[in-house]
Amino acid sequence: MGALTGTIRVPGDKSISHRALMFGALAVGETRVSGLLEGHDVLATADALRAMGAAIEKTSDGEWSIHGVGVGGLLQPDQALDMGNSGTSTRLLMGLVASHGISATFTGDASLSGRPMGRVIDPLGQMGAGFEASPGGTLPLMMKGSLPAVPITYRLPVASAQVKSAVLLAGLNTPGVTTVIEPVPTRDHTERMLKGFGADLSVELVEGERHIRIRGEAELKPQTITVPSDPSSAAFFIVAALLTPGSDLTIENVGLNDTRAGLIGMLQQMGGSIELLDEREIGGEPVADLRVKHSALKGIEVDPQIAPSMIDEFPILFVAAACASGVTTTSGLEELRVKESDRLSAMAAALTAAGARVKETGDGLIIAGTGGAPLPGTSGEPVTTHLDHRIAMSMAVAGIASSAGVEVDDTRPIATSFPTFETLLAQAARD
Structure with missing residues (x-):
């Protein structure tokens, strides 16, 4: 792509x-x-x-x-x-x-x-x-x-x-x-x-x-x-643009509530170019347009105190970490084990299948990045999504950032939260 x-x-x-x-x-x-x-x-x-x-x-x-x-x-x-x-x-x-x-x-x-x-x-x-x-x-x-x-x-x-x-x-x-x-x-x-x-x-x-x-x-x-645009949905496009050479993507009207916007700060800390344009308030909620450019990311240690403000975005953060330089360490994420799936185990297994170097701990993942090189991708067996929409979308982005692509076992759960995901992804890559 x-x-x-x-x-x-x-x-x-x-x-x-x-x-x-x-x-x-x-x-x-x-x-x-x-x-x-x-x-x-x-x-x-x-x-x-x-x-x-x-x-x-x-x-x-x-x-x-x-x-x-x-x-x-x-x-x-x-x-x-x-x-x-x-x-x-x-x-x-x-x-x-x-x-x-x-x-x-x-x-x-x-x-x-x-x-x-x-x-x-x-x-x-x-x-x-x-x-x-x-x-x-x-x-x-x-x-x-x-x-x-x-x-x-x-x-x-x-x-x-x-x-x-x-x-x-x-x-x-x-x-x-x-x-x-x-x-x-x-x-x-x-x-x-x-x-x-x-x-x-x-x-x-x-x-x-x-x-x-x-x-x-x-x-x-x-x-x-x-209703402002969902920051959890924007997250997949933010990371896809950061990881794909030549990308310069603007995502309109994204909700930036302090209790939800933790991922943007983490990605900026990793070196991601994310610019907030036309910051404003709609219906009591802060929003902005985000301009995202391809960036060389570096691994960081994620403060567990930030977890509640990005709890749904950790699967896609793990994908960004897998393609960064150096090691990213996360902890304090026990809550991820009782989401639509055990997202720690599910993402550890899925990223490992795509060629990433991942160590699972009791309350987080430790990921050694590729240094900016593409992930190898999957060969043979598709990765298991456990009927979890965020696992499926995260691994779709991992596929974009891989050499051989990533096959997932079931994309149908994506419709639970983001029915137009694949169409928008194709549109952004075509524009």
Whole structure:
């Protein structure tokens, strides 16, 4: 594949798209959303909200219209809610159901059904919700909401925006004040957007920890939302352009929320040429256009404190590291073992199959780069993606940066988060 040039725009941010649908479904009146990511995960959220009473449709001008039921107005779904591959849909919707007087059964595909839900079951159980989960606290799972639910103060045992959001969403319909204490900051889209919808939410820094308080029995007001481009999706094109000689690619309207933009700083630290153009704010979220040029990267030691701000981008960072000069060391990444796959083991195996030199540790990878030379690529067996969209896309980029190419076993999971990935990649290489 040739150099990546010209200007592209990647799809809307997945995290913000999920939340725009959910909060619109809880507002009274019509919320309109432009730039919504139309991948399988987000559409699973839309289907579940429809099943609980919200009216959600795509309009003729490409925007999405959501007529909400109001906080406390969710209806009993007639059948199981199929979450597909989406952990975000599952955990956040569990939070919504927890403080409504309804029951819901959550199901998912093989990958999602292996992921732990105990971290959400624990705090929601403290608020009064009841659960019947599969062995190991996994899906299929039936839960019964509590009305009224009990407000709690919950300290997150692990850095997880999904767990934080689930508790805050349960707090929306819970009398009194629900508090989440966050020792390590995670992505804050929930807090930003809830305040935008009119929730009584405050964030206070107490001895270095974020105390997030939400007053329940809220009334959310409908909004008009423009979803910025997803930094996690832009990440694949950023790394592809950095690694491909002759590349000079501009990626428009990328969300640069501090809790999400860690990868850009890491790649700049590695020597990557990434220029932020026209920095601005849209709907309470900072955005910019990114101009990315081919660069000689060098290995670094990644500070584990940065992990929450780029947790989904580590697979593609590993690809960049495999093509850099010197050694890149990562640690503190236990969370990657309970994503759509065990992303540490999966990426170690996939990159090794493509000819990279990788050592897996308990909480990270140590990668000795090629010094800027292409990876050898795979020969024979395709690499295993474990039905994980980010593994598949990361290894597609590794294929671009290889001599013989990289074959992956299944590209279908890419549609869960980035249905136009292959088309955009071909467009960028053709421009």
